[in-house]
Amino acid sequence: MxxxxxxxxxxxxPVWDISQERVFVFTLVNQRLQFLILFFSIVVAGAINxxxxxxxxxxxxxxxxxxxxxxxxxxxxQTRLTSILNIIEEDPTHPxxxxxxxxxxxHRIQPLVSYIIPVICSLTLTIGSILSIFGMLLV
Numbered sequence: 001m002x003x004x005x006x007x008x009x010x011x012x013x014p015v016w017d018i019s020q021e022r023v024f025v026f027t028l029v030n031q032r033l034q035f036l037i038l039f040f041s042i043v044v045a046g047a048i049n050x051x052x053x054x055x056x057x058x059x060x061x062x063x064x065x066x067x068x069x070x071x072x073x074x075x076x077x078q079t080r081l082t083s084i085l086n087i088i089e090e091d092p093t094h095p096x097x098x099x100x101x102x103x104x105x106x107h108r109i110q111p112l113v114s115y116i117i118p119v120i121c122s123l124t125l126t127i128g129s130i131l132s133i134f135g136m137l138l139v
Contacts, residue, residue, distance in 0.1 A: 060128045
């Protein structure tokens with residue numbers, strides 16, 4: 001990772017470095033995760049308020065498919081974020097590395113959240129879809 005002095009940085013056009021990429025991808029993961037949770041809530045509310053069994057099945061099946069697609073994108077983005085953080089940890093002068101070492105944080109919780117929540121939401125909608133198809137989840 002090339003290091004440039006603060007004076008050089010101020011003279012040049014804005015430089016896109018690994019820190020800015022980390023902030024961008026971290027924000028992206030969080031926004032996508034929040035959107036998935038909102039989408040999940042809307043699908044569940046739509047299924048609960050369904051007027052017929054067919055409508056509930058349609059809402060749950062469509063919601064499960066879209067939820068799995070969102071989940072795949074979130075997992076892919078989280079994998080990218082983890083790679084970026086691993087690159088940053090190689091630089092002992094980076095603030096992220098310094099803070100991580102001083103607080104003795106060996107494990108990150110963010111990947112767990114970004115992997116588990118999408119899978120739980122998607123599985124819940126998938127199981128609901130299957131139960132509604134076989135008549136075990138009625139309106």
